[in-house]
Amino acid sequence: MKNKLLEKTFQVLEAVAASPEPVSLKELSGRLGINSSTLSRIAADLVETGYLTKTGYRNFEPALGLIRIGQNAVHSSHLPRTVNPLVRSRVDELGVNGAFAGIESGQVVYLYRSDAFSDENRIGLPYRVPLYRSNIAIAILAMSLPPGEALERFRADIHARHAEHAAKADLAEIRDLLEHVARNGYLFRREPEARWNITFPVEYGGQFYGVSFYGDRAGERNFNRLLFECSLLASRIRSKLVMG
Numbered sequence: 001m002k003n004k005l006l007e008k009t010f011q012v013l014e015a016v017a018a019s020p021e022p023v024s025l026k027e028l029s030g031r032l033g034i035n036s037s038t039l040s041r042i043a044a045d046l047v048e049t050g051y052l053t054k055t056g057y058r059n060f061e062p063a064l065g066l067i068r069i070g071q072n073a074v075h076s077s078h079l080p081r082t083v084n085p086l087v088r089s090r091v092d093e094l095g096v097n098g099a100f101a102g103i104e105s106g107q108v109v110y111l112y113r114s115d116a117f118s119d120e121n122r123i124g125l126p127y128r129v130p131l132y133r134s135n136i137a138i139a140i141l142a143m144s145l146p147p148g149e150a151l152e153r154f155r156a157d158i159h160a161r162h163a164e165h166a167a168k169a170d171l172a173e174i175r176d177l178l179e180h181v182a183r184n185g186y187l188f189r190r191e192p193e194a195r196w197n198i199t200f201p202v203e204y205g206g207q208f209y210g211v212s213f214y215g216d217r218a219g220e221r222n223f224n225r226l227l228f229e230c231s232l233l234a235s236r237i238r239s240k241l242v243m244g
Helices: 005-019 026-033 036-048 065-076 077-092 135-144 148-159 164-184 225-244
Strands: 052-054 059-062 097-104 107-113 188-190 196-204 207-215
Touching: 005 026, 005 036, 005 052, 005 065, 036 052, 036 059, 036 164, 052 148, 059 097, 065 077, 077 107, 077 207, 077 225, 135 148, 135 164, 135 188, 135 196, 135 207, 148 164, 164 188, 164 207, 196 225, 207 225
Parallel strands: none
Antiparallel strands: 052 059, 097 107, 097 207, 188 196, 196 207
């Protein structure tokens, strides 16, 4: 980015928005490599414009202005405005959970998730799922990267999250799932505790997304039908996006 001050401002916004707790100027300076005086001016401007709020002594967290931008983007942008009603309608009819998501800066970004306010995630979107635990991420990276590069992305995610204790088992399964998606064009996975997931990749604007059906009670489901329904939904999404 040619405008260095603007670049630093975006770095501050992203760092504060990604932090689960209020973050101090000292932490931001160490993490971003921005000197304290510049950082202080940026933070003051962002507080004045309503994008950050100051909590305690020199600690900052997202303000309503920043949250409003994210909400407006989801509700107003062409992609979620087109896709979300299609996913919501179909999962309601089938009695399953559903999601639509992409990947940005190494993080799964949900544009729709039917259980956003479930017992496991009471605060709603964004629903934070590591790449290596996300079926949508597996489907997206299987279609958008060579197999070795995709597997390395998952390896790096495991390492970054200090989950090395699960690395060997997870990577072996992820490798098999990447091959399955590359070979068949979709992911079908039965997980522990009777959970299941069906995901189809959808390409739009040169970027891959994933549409997913998932749930529990695996023994009570007709997976041939669900596989067909998810495939049909993915086709409808592609057609709608092309026409839109």
